[in-house]
Amino acid sequence: MKSLKDTFEVGKKYEVVTKYKEILIKSVMPLLWIEEKDRFLAFDWSKVNVKRAYSTLDHVYIKLDNKHYAETSVFSNLGKELVLVFEKVVDPPEFVRRKTVRVEPDPSQPVYVDVCVNETCSISAEAKDISETGIGLAIKREEEKDFYKKLVDMLSDPEESVKVPFSIKVKLPDGQVVRGHGDLRNVIGIGEEVYIRLGFKVDYSKEDLEKLRRYILHRQQEIIQSLKIL
Numbered sequence: 287m288k289s290l291k292d293t294f295e296v297g298k299k300y301e302v303v304t305k306y307k308e309i310l311i312k313s314v315m316p317l318l319w320i321e322e323k324d325r326f327l328a329f330d331w332s333k334v335n336v337k338r339a340y341s342t343l344d345h346v347y348i349k350l351d352n353k354h355y356a357e358t359s360v361f362s363n364l365g366k367e368l369v370l371v372f373e374k375v376v377d378p379p380e381f382v383r384r385k386t387v388r389v390e391p392d393p394s395q396p397v398y399v400d401v402c403v404n405e406t407c408s409i410s411a412e413a414k415d416i417s418e419t420g421i422g423l424a425i426k427r428e429e430e431k432d433f434y435k436k437l438v439d440m441l442s443d444p445e446e447s448v449k450v451p452f453s454i455k456v457k458l459p460d461g462q463v464v465r466g467h468g469d470l471r472n473v474i475g476i477g478e479e480v481y482i483r484l485g486f487k488v489d490y491s492k493e494d495l496e497k498l499r500r501y502i503l504h505r506q507q508e509i510i511q512s513l514k515i516l
Contacts, residue, residue, distance in 0.1 A: 290320050290372060293350070294327060301349040302329060302368070305381045306339035307390040307509045308415045318367060325372040327358065332366040336513040346370055347379055355379060388417040389505040395459035397501075399423060401433075401468075401486075402453040408433040413456070414483070418498060421454065421468070423484045434482065437473060454488050456498070464498050466490040 294300075296317050303312040313336065315329035327348070331337065340346055340363050348356040348370070355378055358370035381388070391397040397413040399421055409430050415422040427434050440450055456464040468486035475482045490498060 290322050290325065290327065293356070293375075294320060294348075296320060300329070302331075302340075302346060302370075303349065303355075303379075303382060304340055304344055304346045306336075306341075306344075306513065308381070308388040309506055309509055310381055310384070310387075311336055311339040311513075315368065326361060327356075327370045327372055329368045329370070330366060331368040334368075336510070337363065337368075338513050340368055345373075345379070347376075347382070350375065353377065355382070384417070386418040387502055387506055388415050388420070389502055389509065390415050391505065392459070392508065397459065398457040400455040400457075402455070403433075403436060403450060405453075408436065416456070416498075416502065418490075418495060418502065419487060420471070421456070421486045421488055423486070424481045425484065426481055428480070437476065437482070437484075440470075441473060441476065452486060454486060458497065458501050460501075462497050462501075464490060464494040466494065 294317055296319060299314050299316045301312055302315050303310060305311060313331065313334045315331050315334065318328045318330050320327055340360060342360045342363070346358050346360055348358060350356055354375050357373045357376045359373060360368070361371045362369040391413055397416060398410060399413050400407050400410045402408060409425055411423045411425050413421055414424050425433065452468040452470060454466045454468045458464065466488040468488040470484065471487045472485040473482065
């Protein structure tokens with residue numbers, strides 16, 4: 287691995303990215319100094335108006351080129367300097383590669399989703415995140431025992447699971463309903479976890495997709511505005 291001073295240049299401006307409530311946040315910041323021993327990189331972010339997005343909870347990435355990013359964690363996000371701890375060079379993170387915007391709904395104005403299997407509505411849950419092409423849900427295993435059993439049965443036979451049709455009904459905060467058909471793409475926590483995270487890829491009609499786009503755009507603007515105010 288090259289030294290930090292061989293990889294980064296003091297005085298150069300870098301695109302520094304993270305995600306906040308599932309949306310991509312990027313800011314251009316000049317690199318102020320490098321501390322090789324502790325792997326510190328300090329940026330001047332005095333002109334950044336979305337500082338709250340750069341938290342100690344999530345990784346922050348520095349764009350090196352179109353194929354490589356430096357993965358870092360936040361050491362200090364107070365004052366005029368954002369100090370990051372370099373960890374490793376990685377491929378572009380998943381949230382950078384997304385083709386559509388993903389947002390977390392406002393908890394005070396939740397988005398509810400009904401998931402139906404073979405014409406039987408199995409669960410109704412709050413959306414954890416939503417985009418034009420997908421939905422993420424978290425269900426409590428003990429409260430959705432029947433659906434959990436279906437999941438276990440499906441996942442025990444991968445060939446059968448890809449054939450199971452899911453109907454999705456999305457209830458937006460303004461009362462509009464969007465319907466689509468989904469494929470279960472990922473399941474996290476199927477073992478001993480209390481909550482199981484489900485990811486669906488969903489196709490919508492053109493009319494319903496427009497409704498969803500308007501909601502996502504509005505929610506994206508809300509999130510960004512909240513960052514600028516706080």
